[in-house]
Amino acid sequence: MRRRLLLAAVGLAVLAAATALPATARAGTWCGGTAESATDRPDVVAALSWHVVYAYPSDGVDRFPQLVEPILADLAAVDAWWRGQDATRAIRWDLAALPACTTGIGALDLSAVKLVGDTAAFSGSGDRYGRLRSDLAAAGFTDPDKKLLVLYDGAFDHSVRECGIARTGFPATGGADSLAVIYLDTNCGAGLGGGEFPAVAAVHEMTHAMNALADAGTGQGPPHACPGDPGHPCDSPNDLLYPSSQAGTPLASKVLDVGRDDYYGHSGSWWDVQDSLFLERLDSPDTQPPAAPPGLTARGIPGAVLLGWQAAADDIGPVFYEVFRDGVQLTVTAALTYSETIAAGETHGYVVRSRDAVGRLGGSTAIRFAGGIGVVGAAGQLLADTVPPTPVARLRARINRVALLLTWSAAIDAGGVAGYRVYRDDRAVATTRVPAFSLPVRRAAGAWYVRPFDRAGNLGDPSPLVTVTVRARVS
Ligand SMILES: [Zn+2]
Structure with a gap:
């Protein structure tokens, strides 16, 4: 206008x-x-x-x-x-x-x-x-x-x-x-x-x-x-x-x-x-700027980054947070999280700055995040693996007279896949370091899926379900 x-x-x-x-x-x-x-x-x-x-x-x-x-x-x-x-x-x-x-x-x-x-x-x-x-x-x-x-x-x-x-x-x-x-x-x-x-x-x-x-x-x-x-x-x-x-x-x-x-x-x-x-x-009792928001983290969620932080202290609230990506302000929010889409391999510097209700600016805190990889340093080196492994794509079940054998394609993770959790009917029944698992046929019945986890403990999304039924045998 x-x-x-x-x-x-x-x-x-x-x-x-x-x-x-x-x-x-x-x-x-x-x-x-x-x-x-x-x-x-x-x-x-x-x-x-x-x-x-x-x-x-x-x-x-x-x-x-x-x-x-x-x-x-x-x-x-x-x-x-x-x-x-x-x-x-x-x-x-x-x-x-x-x-x-x-x-x-x-x-x-x-x-x-x-x-x-x-x-x-x-x-x-x-x-x-x-x-x-x-x-x-x-x-x-x-x-x-x-x-x-x-x-x-x-x-x-x-x-x-x-x-x-x-x-x-x-x-x-x-x-x-x-x-x-x-x-x-x-x-x-x-x-x-x-x-x-x-x-x-x-x-x-x-x-x-x-x-x-x-x-x-x-x-x-x-x-x-x-x-x-x-x-x-x-x-x-x-x-x-x-x-x-x-x-x-x-x-x-x-x-x-x-x-x-x-x-x-x-x-x-x-x-x-x-x-x-x-x-x-001039009539406000709020005279002090807020502190910087503590505990800034950046985690990978599918296709996106999720920033999170803790509430900043201030003499008189409420506190708002300005979120910047590479120096450009994305939002001002009262929430303690912010997410946006990020492509694999794309790296951005994020800053969260606190601001009180009368317009005073507090300290800021910064973090760098690479999509699909995790928190990185200025030179791009991985500082914290905050991205879970890619989900297991293909889960196969083979059954014979004595055993059920589950196999799946290996997951990928920038910080290294540490292993897999095997679930039957939504209950974890085993942990394995290799992409295969077997157990006696008498325990094979159920709905099976696998979730990979990395060395930092991030748990990947579940694989597709495989349902195993075991016919009763008459001998
Ligand atoms: Zn005018």
Whole structure:
């Protein structure tokens, strides 16, 4: 879903064009000086969070050194504004251990990224959002636990009258594919650093990306959704999410959901941005991250791998688990198991990470599994045989006057077959190391099957049944 923040008066924006750089830029608010990082720095707090990226096209100019202070001034205004609107919540920013400080908005982990695309790639009316998403992914910004606020610094076509864009996406607790983008060109970026339009645009798009009004129009929903534009409320121009805003509008004049009935702190059953895990819950007693989930195992089941772990400790539950395969998040679950199909010989690295109910991330635990083989090390060597042998395919029974002879095809196991259990009428009657077994004919009657087991004790599936009947003899 596309969300647009329109400039209601294009003329006004053009008039403002000469003051793209603020006259009142504050200094010394960012603790990183002018150090640029094209990647996400190590996190101070592990939690779902907002990461901010300053981005410019490949043929653009890196104005990070000039813009970093006004950007910080606006984000500080956004941070203070949100706390002022709701004393129980704060935007959870991605912070870094910067040289001058490690807490507060001054420690914001602000990245500066030169995009692969040039000005033309982002200036037309094409899929700018998708292009930004893919360019940022190529630059390494793929963490599903972070939403990105992108400050795009490049010229673009203003005929579309759009100063920001965001995409909503459920589940609301995940960050993947949720960008909030604002443009810092001469029209939309005018007043940067003054707590005006760019700050309004930033928090407007961030609120969209936290799924405000995203499920409007499906039965019961926000009462003031705009006709024909259900992603915005139309009850008041002062509302943060009103569809358009004037250049020069101070953030201080905006209200987070006028009437608290459409998207924030409302009493309806639809999604409430106040519940977003990308907001810090200042009123929650849950202050500690969960521990890593202990006891991660990976076992082979027919055609699949079954991951299992034990519940992670946390000061206040419940705990959820993020499951990753080769760095890609597969699911977030409250369960203690996860399975997926895996072909024989296919190897993947799995990670399970704990996450508590307020969005704090705990430790993670990792395991490598090769389909049909078991748990393997980095070099592919077998560490633990957690895959049972292949079942016995052909079980044959031969009977003569004195004995029953059972034979079967040998099972296969990466760690080695240790033997076979022989069953009659679902009761184990013998264990043998070789694929053959015999016993006196007087004990031959019954339904027979065989299960192989490996050196690690994994029991394979049963062979097909062979039913033996013994006729009574008259002598
Ligand atoms: Zn909007």
